Amino acid sequence: MSSSACVAYFGLRFDVSVEEIDSLEQRRDARQIAAKGVGLSSYWGNFGGESERYVLLIGTKIAILGVENEVAATLSNQQLSKVMIETVDRLRSANFADGAGLHLEWLSDA
16 A cells, blocks of 8 residues: 555546546556647546545646655755646647646545
8 A cells, every 4th residue: 555645736637437447457547648649648546545536647746745655845946837838738739728737636545
């Protein structure tokens, strides 16, 4: 079992239905494929612990903070601006809807 972590992404956040889990596990989800095609990352998981709340994040990983991951992360003003501009441009080129933002999700070890 993994330790708890905070996942930080700049991009888009999608709620995931139970029916979509198989495609995500096999990395065949259309959103994952589109993101990879333009150089973006994706991360998905159960962010609800025992209550099962699956989420997919598409964009640029800022950090995954936790005991088994990074313990700190810093982006300068210039780095953050660059990440935001490049991520929005790539999302648009993959035909994702506007609405990118900074997403922080707690991944419980439950």
